[in-house]
Amino acid sequence: MRDVAVIGIGMTQFGELWGKSIKDIFVEAATKAIKNAGVDHIDSMYVGSMSSGLFVGQEHLGAILADYLGQTPIPSTRVESACASGGAAFRAAYFEVASGASDIVLAGGVEKMTDGADVTEALATAADQEYEVYQGVTFPGLYAMIANAHMNQYGTTREQLAAISVKNHRNGANNPNAQFRSPVTLEQVMNSTLVADPLRLLDCSPVSDGGAAVILCSMDVAKKFTDTIIKVKGTAQASDTIALHSRKSLTTLNSVVTAAHKAYKMAGVTPKDINFAEVHDCFTIAEAVVYEDLGFCEKGCGGPAAEEGRTAIDGKTPLNTSGGLKSKGHPVGATGIAQIIELYEQLTGQAGKRQVKNAHIGLAQNMGGSGASCVINILEAK
Amino acid sequence: MRDVAVIGIGMTQFGELWGKSIKDIFVEAATKAIKNAGVDHIDSMYVGSMSSGLFVGQEHLGAILADYLGQTPIPSTRVESACASGGAAFRAAYFEVASGASDIVLAGGVEKMTDGADVTEALATAADQEYEVYQGVTFPGLYAMIANAHMNQYGTTREQLAAISVKNHRNGANNPNAQFRSPVTLEQVMNSTLVADPLRLLDCSPVSDGGAAVILCSMDVAKKFTDTIIKVKGTAQASDTIALHSRKSLTTLNSVVTAAHKAYKMAGVTPKDINFAEVHDCFTIAEAVVYEDLGFCEKGCGGPAAEEGRTAIDGKTPLNTSGGLKSKGHPVGATGIAQIIELYEQLTGQAGKRQVKNAHIGLAQNMGGSGASCVINILEAK
Numbered sequence: 100m101r102d103v104a105v106i107g108i109g110m111t112q113f114g115e116l117w118g119k120s121i122k123d124i125f126v127e128a129a130t131k132a133i134k135n136a137g138v139d140h141i142d143s144m145y146v147g148s149m150s151s152g153l154f155v156g157q158e159h160l161g162a163i164l165a166d167y168l169g170q171t172p173i174p175s176t177r178v179e180s181a182c183a184s185g186g187a188a189f190r191a192a193y194f195e196v197a198s199g200a201s202d203i204v205l206a207g208g209v210e211k212m213t214d215g216a217d218v219t220e221a222l223a224t225a226a227d228q229e230y231e232v233y234q235g236v237t238f239p240g241l242y243a244m245i246a247n248a249h250m251n252q253y254g255t256t257r258e259q260l261a262a263i264s265v266k267n268h269r270n271g272a273n274n275p276n277a278q279f280r281s282p283v284t285l286e287q288v289m290n291s292t293l294v295a296d297p298l299r300l301l302d303c304s305p306v307s308d309g310g311a312a313v314i315l316c317s318m319d320v321a322k323k324f325t326d327t328i329i330k331v332k333g334t335a336q337a338s339d340t341i342a343l344h345s346r347k348s349l350t351t352l353n354s355v356v357t358a359a360h361k362a363y364k365m366a367g368v369t370p371k372d373i374n375f376a377e378v379h380d381c382f383t384i385a386e387a388v389v390y391e392d393l394g395f396c397e398k399g400c401g402g403p404a405a406e407e408g409r410t411a412i413d414g415k416t417p418l419n420t421s422g423g424l425k426s427k428g429h430p431v432g433a434t435g436i437a438q439i440i441e442l443y444e445q446l447t448g449q450a451g452k453r454q455v456k457n458a459h460i461g462l463a464q465n466m467g468g469s470g471a472s473c474v475i476n477i478l479e480a481k
Numbered sequence: 482m483r484d485v486a487v488i489g490i491g492m493t494q495f496g497e498l499w500g501k502s503i504k505d506i507f508v509e510a511a512t513k514a515i516k517n518a519g520v521d522h523i524d525s526m527y528v529g530s531m532s533s534g535l536f537v538g539q540e541h542l543g544a545i546l547a548d549y550l551g552q553t554p555i556p557s558t559r560v561e562s563a564c565a566s567g568g569a570a571f572r573a574a575y576f577e578v579a580s581g582a583s584d585i586v587l588a589g590g591v592e593k594m595t596d597g598a599d600v601t602e603a604l605a606t607a608a609d610q611e612y613e614v615y616q617g618v619t620f621p622g623l624y625a626m627i628a629n630a631h632m633n634q635y636g637t638t639r640e641q642l643a644a645i646s647v648k649n650h651r652n653g654a655n656n657p658n659a660q661f662r663s664p665v666t667l668e669q670v671m672n673s674t675l676v677a678d679p680l681r682l683l684d685c686s687p688v689s690d691g692g693a694a695v696i697l698c699s700m701d702v703a704k705k706f707t708d709t710i711i712k713v714k715g716t717a718q719a720s721d722t723i724a725l726h727s728r729k730s731l732t733t734l735n736s737v738v739t740a741a742h743k744a745y746k747m748a749g750v751t752p753k754d755i756n757f758a759e760v761h762d763c764f765t766i767a768e769a770v771v772y773e774d775l776g777f778c779e780k781g782c783g784g785p786a787a788e789e790g791r792t793a794i795d796g797k798t799p800l801n802t803s804g805g806l807k808s809k810g811h812p813v814g815a816t817g818i819a820q821i822i823e824l825y826e827q828l829t830g831q832a833g834k835r836q837v838k839n840a841h842i843g844l845a846q847n848m849g850g851s852g853a854s855c856v857i858n859i860l861e862a863k
Contacts, residue, residue, distance in 0.1 A: 100580050100581045149540060150534050152532050152606050153540075156606055156610050156614075157606055157610045158531060158561060158563055158607055159531075159563035159606065159608075159849055159854065160561070161561070161562050161569075161720070161854065162562065162720045162721070162850060163853070165720040166721075166727070166853065171719075171720045171735075171736075172719040172720050172721060172735055172736055172739040173719070173720060174718035174720065175562075175720045175854070176561070176572075176854075178558060178559070178561075178573075179541075179558075179559040179560075179561055180543050180544065180558050181540055187543075187558045191558070191560075191573055191576070194576040194577045194580045194582060195576045197581075199482045199580075200482060200576060224534050224541065227545060228539045229502075232538075335556075336556035336558070337555070338544045338547040338548065338554050338555060338556065339544070339553050339554060340548045340553055341541065341548045353553075354553075354554055357554040467544060468544060471541060471544035472543065472544045472557070472558075
């Protein structure tokens with residue numbers, strides 16, 4: 100396999116972008132990425148989107164976005180793995196470059212969720228329709244079950260979950276592209292509206308519109324365009340049973356454990372070598388569980404780690420310096436690519452007030468459903 | 482890039498499979514393919530599906546199908562390019578194997594269209610929602626415009642289009658997996674219900690349920706499992722403007738011309754070297770136009786070629802020996818993979834009454850929308 104680099108990034112503001120269509124959003128992000136990379140063309144493109152059919156009545160997103168981006172006749176394909184669609188699009192682009200078939204490939208993600216669709220119903224199509232959704236459970240309920248099990252098994256507290264939200268809002272306040280740039284207090288989280296016990300409104304990532312894109316390039320070709328080159332050091336993906344009730348444990352996400360193991364092996368690193376990570380905090384409990392399953396600590400320490408500041412920007416393993424899904428926003432198909440963008444900004448020293456010191460190796464963990472899909476990418480500053 | 486082979490195939494009956502869910506259908510096809518290949522595991526899988534969200538309310542198809550196939554925790558991703566989703570899934574699997582990241586990858590496709598969804602509305606999401614569908618046009622209307630333009634420009638006749646339907650039904654009658662196994666006469670096509678002038682019911686591919694899967698493998702690993710090895714000699718994909726009104730010509734599909742040029746170049750062949758082809762006859766006119774745009778003849782000869790028998794099984798360039806989308810059925814996400822299956826059966830001499838003599842090199846052309854996406858794969862008997 101050829102070495103692959105990320106050489107350019109672009110994203111829109113995340114938020115309620117009522118004045119922009121899904122096409123406007125994607126084109127803005129992709130144009131920024133192409134300009135940022137300084138490339139004179141792209142060979143191919145992939146678009147991660149979870150449910151453009153249900154959200155805005157538009158499938159065939161690869162073709163329509165290549166068209167509106169002015170890139171026909173290049174190949175353009177949509178990739179879907181629910182909320183891990185962006186991560187999966189990144190991997191598809193990676194394989195195309197790594198194989199030698201193409202030199203420069205755009206990997207993007209987009210979702211337009213605020214156009215009037217029934218968002219909870221659309222998102223629920225990432226769970227098992229027959230055995231979960233038809234019985235009345237949607238994602239807040241599924242993650243609430245994980246949270247309750249984690250509390251019972253490891254003594255995780257309500258305050259610890261709230262600490263994750265507080266940290267991510269603090270980080271997001273310094274991210275100009277974040278949907279929510281207001282810090283929140285522990286009390287505000289603890290007293291926010293109950294959504295699915297024990298999860299409250301400020302434990303939940305929001306409904307968002309947004310787009311993100313990065314340019315992948317073979318390492319040797321990358322040098323022609325830019326000196327700002329970030330290497331893709333490891334990439335892995337894994338699946339798990341789609342229904343929560345089919346799993347042996349509610350408190351370990353097997354797809355995360357499996358993908359992490361493979362990504363670390365490919366990258367030749369251990370969790371100790373990871374300087375910071377973007378993880379899939381669709382709900383606060385998810386960040387706690389994923390932190391453990393990535394091997395940053397023993398099982399059960401996800402809550403205490405946040406409470407004690409170990410996952411803060413100046414902590415041992417900074418998590419979600421971008422603000423995470425919680426504060427930055429979660430336009431589901433774009434999230435996996437936005438994580439890569441935060442890695443790129445950190446690894447190139449462009450993260451401003453969010454900058455992690457000595458950021459050499461970063462990890463992005465993107466997840467679909469209640470963990471039935473997980474994509475992990477490890478990037479390294481050259 | 483490593484050489485890649487197809488080493489196993491499996492598909493379901495195409496038709497109205499009311500007793501089977503989308504999961505049942507995919508699992509049946511994938512299980513057959515794994516068994517047919519004789520492999521002891523698969524490293525990864527891709528699923529082409531156009532609109533499982535709108536058709537059956539289930540996204541996250543990669544994960545749920547890996548789960549029901551008993552293949553967790555392998556990576557599993559859905560790929561979507563409207564009716565070219567199967568072809569795009571095949572290419573994604575191809576890149577993963579060609580890169581060296583995986584040795585054995587399943588590429589499948591599935592669609593469950595008869596479960597009560599508004600099929601015409603769901604299919605129309607492959608066109609431009611804002612500028613085509615909201616104005617009232619759906620795919621029969623779009624292809625009718627292509628047909629009218631082709632008739633005006635090249636003198637293509639109603640009878641010539643009907644001859645395509647007659648040929649494909651004749652072929653499909655000998656395909657045990659085809660939805661329609663009844664030959665039709667020229668008169669029956671000419672007198673069938675008018676759908677969108679000049680296209681009649683028997684010019685249109687049907688609404689279908691079905692699944693198909695193939696196993697891709699690196700050439701060196703393939704030899705461990707089977708002697709029945711078909712090489713992927715060329716693969717290419719291209720895009721075009723999604724809206725028909727944005728094109729310079731209605732009678733040439735640029736995505737087909739571009740993808741064909743690239744695929745021939747990669748394979749080191751010319752149209753003359755292609756012994757037979759499966760092409761995307763969603764409507765009879767599509768087969769005529771694609772036949773021309775693949776370079777099998779000059780523009781305008783697509784109609785006469787069918788009428789004069791040049792595209793029959795014993796003709797110079799047999800087209801759609803499987804029965805094509807018209808007779809075999811068109812479960813949209815599965816179609817691109819089913820085309821590869823017909824190539825495999827022909828190239829390995831397993832096509833029975835449909836067998837093309839001296840079938841050494843075959844081409845599959847899969848298309849999305851009114852040609853905004855096109856995937857072409859060229860396979861060769863080793």
